[in-house]
Amino acid sequence: MPRTRSTKKSQTPRHSTIPRSLAGAVVLGLTLTGIVASGQGAIAADMPSSIEQSSDAHVSSQHRVDDADTLDPIGSLVAQRLALATPVAQSKWLSGKPITDPVREQAVVDEAVALATKDGVDPDLVARVVRAQISASKVVQNGLFTEWKHNTQTAPTEAPDLATIRPQLDSIDTALVTAIGDASAVANDARCSHAVDSERDRTYPGMDSLERKAVRVAWASFCAS
Numbered sequence: 001m002p003r004t005r006s007t008k009k010s011q012t013p014r015h016s017t018i019p020r021s022l023a024g025a026v027v028l029g030l031t032l033t034g035i036v037a038s039g040q041g042a043i044a045a046d047m048p049s050s051i052e053q054s055s056d057a058h059v060s061s062q063h064r065v066d067d068a069d070t071l072d073p074i075g076s077l078v079a080q081r082l083a084l085a086t087p088v089a090q091s092k093w094l095s096g097k098p099i100t101d102p103v104r105e106q107a108v109v110d111e112a113v114a115l116a117t118k119d120g121v122d123p124d125l126v127a128r129v130v131r132a133q134i135s136a137s138k139v140v141q142n143g144l145f146t147e148w149k150h151n152t153q154t155a156p157t158e159a160p161d162l163a164t165i166r167p168q169l170d171s172i173d174t175a176l177v178t179a180i181g182d183a184s185a186v187a188n189d190a191r192c193s194h195a196v197d198s199e200r201d202r203t204y205p206g207m208d209s210l211e212r213k214a215v216r217v218a219w220a221s222f223c224a225s
């Protein structure tokens with residue numbers, strides 16, 4: 001008898017819209033994502049051991065839906081992290097700091113890997129996903145700098161201090177480690193790239209082409225193969 005998972009839905013609709021420049025809503029969004037992330041654990045605990053299925057095709061299609069749902073918390077955190085790339089870029093534009101800060105990047109990766117190791121989450125998976133988030137942030141920052149250089153009237157004239165944004169990035173990265181731990185089975189599943197495609201599509205509405213490019217970079221190294 002085939003085994004399958006319950007059909008409980010995630011709290012985020014598959015085709016919900018995540019608008020651009022959500023920086024002001026990041027803290028709230030993070031809180032909500034934390035609720036969603038712990039909800040995933042509750043879903044796993046509630047799973048029935050076996051349910052009669054009418055056909056193998058149904059099992060297969062249900063598995064795809066569940067894999068994509070499992071990636072929802074990561075997808076939301078990816079979007080929240082990218083929303084902060086705009087204020088980061090504004091701050092660096094006005095302060096004259098370079099986009100790339102190798103010391104900070106190493107600290108971000110080290111912090112996430114240490115947390116993963118402490119929590120029993122695959123540290124290699126966490127390191128490659130966090131490095132991808134850093135690359136994705138720089139895609140947005142470089143794109144904005146290019147735009148502001150070519151159209152100086154669009155360049156920012158005010159920005160938050162980088163020191164106020166980085167703690168928000170740190171909070172997102174902490175939540176990301178948990179979300180990655182909850183989704184590590186998907187990362188190692190043969191259907192991983194399909195689940196990632198579905199999750200990317202969920203977060204695309206409301207994003208411009210630069211953010212979509214960054215989202216692709218953010219997910220590029222999630223799947224093990």
Ligand SMILES: C=C(O[C@@H]1C=C(C(=O)O)C=C[C@H]1O)C(=O)O
Binds near residue numbers: 101133134135137166
């Ligand atoms: C976001 C920043 O810009 C870049 C991206 C980083 C990140 O995504 O964590 C870290 C350092 C920078 O290379 C930043 O400086 O904080």
